[in-house]
Amino acid sequence: MSNSIRPLVAGNWKMNGLAAALGEIDALKSKLTASAGVNAEVVICPPATLLERMSTATAGSPIATGGQDCHTASSGAHTGDISAQMLVDAGAQFVIVGHSERRADHDEDNGTVRAKAEAAIEAGLIPIICVGETETDREAGNANAVVGEQLAGSVGDKLSPHGLVIAYEPVWAIGTGKTATPDDIADMHAHIRSLLVERLGAEGEGARILYGGSVKPGNAAEILATANVNGALVGGASLKADDFFAVIAAA
Numbered sequence: 253m254s255n256s257i258r259p260l261v262a263g264n265w266k267m268n269g270l271a272a273a274l275g276e277i278d279a280l281k282s283k284l285t286a287s288a289g290v291n292a293e294v295v296i297c298p299p300a301t302l303l304e305r306m307s308t309a310t311a312g313s314p315i316a317t318g319g320q321d322c323h324t325a326s327s328g329a330h331t332g333d334i335s336a337q338m339l340v341d342a343g344a345q346f347v348i349v350g351h352s353e354r355r356a357d358h359d360e361d362n363g364t365v366r367a368k369a370e371a372a373i374e375a376g377l378i379p380i381i382c383v384g385e386t387e388t389d390r391e392a393g394n395a396n397a398v399v400g401e402q403l404a405g406s407v408g409d410k411l412s413p414h415g416l417v418i419a420y421e422p423v424w425a426i427g428t429g430k431t432a433t434p435d436d437i438a439d440m441h442a443h444i445r446s447l448l449v450e451r452l453g454a455e456g457e458g459a460r461i462l463y464g465g466s467v468k469p470g471n472a473a474e475i476l477a478t479a480n481v482n483g484a485l486v487g488g489a490s491l492k493a494d495d496f497f498a499v500i501a502a503a
């Protein structure tokens with residue numbers, strides 16, 4: 253069942269990209285249009301400053317857009333923050349919540365991530381809810397427990413009419429060039445699947461569980477062929493059309 257789910261390949265540009273980077277979107281669109289065999293759904297989450305322009309540039313193409321974070325509230329006195337409705341207004345269909353960089357840099361805990369995911373669902377967005385253990389957690393044998401706790405706290409009871417997306421990103425694999433072994437990925441994704449099914453039933457069966465952390469053209473095929481891996485969340489390799497297309501084509 254879970255490997256028959258249509259894969260989702262999501263690009264996370266993080267705090268990278270000025271207007272000139274939109275040229276990569278034109279290149280990616282041309283590659284996707286020219287290739288008949290692409291199976292994956294594709295989304296790019298650019299910095300907020302590029303979201304509306306990217307949504308305009310990708311309209312009518314197979315590329316959807318998403319935000320990298322949203323506030324828990326729909327509007328109000330929150331200087332510098334962006335609500336889920338604002339992301340929708342700028343053309344987004346997805347939003348990443350609870351990325352480990354947000355959890356670490358902005359002290360976001362599971363309750364905050366859950367409230368953000370619920371705000372996203374309320375606004376009609378599909379949240380990509382991130383979880384993942386640190387190297388210390390893994391070395392201590394606590395990876396499953398830590399990820400289980402993050403899932404329990406970050407995934408709310410509000411069901412998404414458009415489906416649930418979880419991204420498993422071991423913190424030590426992000427931007428480091430290190431990736432988890434295929435066996436470790438398979439074990440963790442099976443663990444996440446069983447927790448989701450236990451908690452949510454059919455929604456858990458159909459949820460997409462993405463792997464993230466140094467996914468690149470050279471390792472994408474093996475990772476994406478792993479049981480219960482239903483796509484990838486790609487940072488560095490999503491910034492260049494050639495690399496990102498190679499990951500998409502591997503799904």
Ligand code: PGA
Nearest residue numbers: 426427465466486487488
């Ligand atoms: P990376 O980032 O692919 O550059 O490791 C992944 C992520 O943080 O989403």
